[in-house]
Amino acid sequence: MAWTDERIDQLKTMWEGGMTASQIAVELGGVSRNAVIGKAHRLGLQSRPSPVKEKDGNPPPKKPAAPKKAEAAPQPAAAPAPRPAPAPRPPVAAAPAAPATPAQPAEPILRSIGPGGFLRQGPGDQQAPIPPAPPRRLVPAKPSAEIAGKTSLLDLNDRICKWPMGHPGEPDFHFCGVQVNPGFPYCVQHCGQAYQAQLPRRDRRPPPPLPFGGPRVR
DNA sequence: CCCTGATTCGC
DNA sequence: GCGAATCAGG
Numbered sequence: 001m002a003w004t005d006e007r008i009d010q011l012k013t014m015w016e017g018g019m020t021a022s023q024i025a026v027e028l029g030g031v032s033r034n035a036v037i038g039k040a041h042r043l044g045l046q047s048r049p050s051p052v053k054e055k056d057g058n059p060p061p062k063k064p065a066a067p068k069k070a071e072a073a074p075q076p077a078a079a080p081a082p083r084p085a086p087a088p089r090p091p092v093a094a095a096p097a098a099p100a101t102p103a104q105p106a107e108p109i110l111r112s113i114g115p116g117g118f119l120r121q122g123p124g125d126q127q128a129p130i131p132p133a134p135p136r137r138l139v140p141a142k143p144s145a146e147i148a149g150k151t152s153l154l155d156l157n158d159r160i161c162k163w164p165m166g167h168p169g170e171p172d173f174h175f176c177g178v179q180v181n182p183g184f185p186y187c188v189q190h191c192g193q194a195y196q197a198q199l200p201r202r203d204r205r206p207p208p209p210l211p212f213g214g215p216r217v218r
Numbered sequence: 219c220c221c222t223g224a225t226t227c228g229c
Numbered sequence: 230g231c232g233a234a235t236c237a238g239g
Contacts, residue, residue, distance in 0.1 A: 003230085003231085020221085020222065020223085021222080021223065022221085022222080031232085032232070032233075033222095033223090034232055034233060034234080034235095035231070035232050035233085036232095037222095037223060037224070037225095037232090038224095038225090038230090038231065038232055038233090039230090039231080039232085040223095041223095041224075041225085042230070042231080
C-alpha cells in the first residue's frame, strides 16, 4: 500500500487527533502499526504522549533504544559519536484564538482535540492556565453549490476543506468540501474546531468531534 | 501478557 | 522511503 497524499493526510489528522498508531493502522488499512509510526516519524510528527515517557526531575539517561541488529564493525578506538539531539519537544504555544479571517495566516498552531473534547497539551506544556476565552464568532460555513453531494478525496484540492466526514472506507465517507479558510486546510467552521482555544466549560456546548469522525464504533 | 511509541536497519 | 524486528516502558 502506497502512501498517497490522502493517506498521509489522514495519518497526520489521526495522529494529531490522538489516535494510537494501531488504530490509525486499522483505519487506513493495509499498513501495520509500525508502518504508521515509521511514517509519522518520517513526516516529522513526533512524540505525542507515549507510554515511554521521561521521568520528571530525573534527567533522562539517553540510551540507544534497540542496538541489537548487526552492528557495524566498531572502530577500535573510535570515539562514540554521541547521539545528536534528544529531540527537544517543541513547546506548543497556546493558541489564543482561531483567526476567523486571517489576513495573512502565519503558521497555524495546532491544538488537537482529545477524545473527551479537551484540548491536548504536550507533556512539556504544563502551564495549563486557560487563555482568556476570546470572543470567537464563527462565520457559518455554507456549503458551496458544487459540493451539494459529497466531496470525495478525488475532489480534494488546496481550496476546499479537507475535514473528513465519517470513516474512511465507508460508503458515505467524504470530506467537508467547503471553501477553506485561506491559509488553512479546513474551512472556517472546522478551523474553529481544529484550532479551538480552550474555553470555560460552561461555554463549551457540544463536545467537538474528532476530525476523522471519532473513534470507530464496532 | 497486553498495550504503547521509538529506533534501527535491511530492503 | 518503507516497515519488520526489536526495543523500552505502562
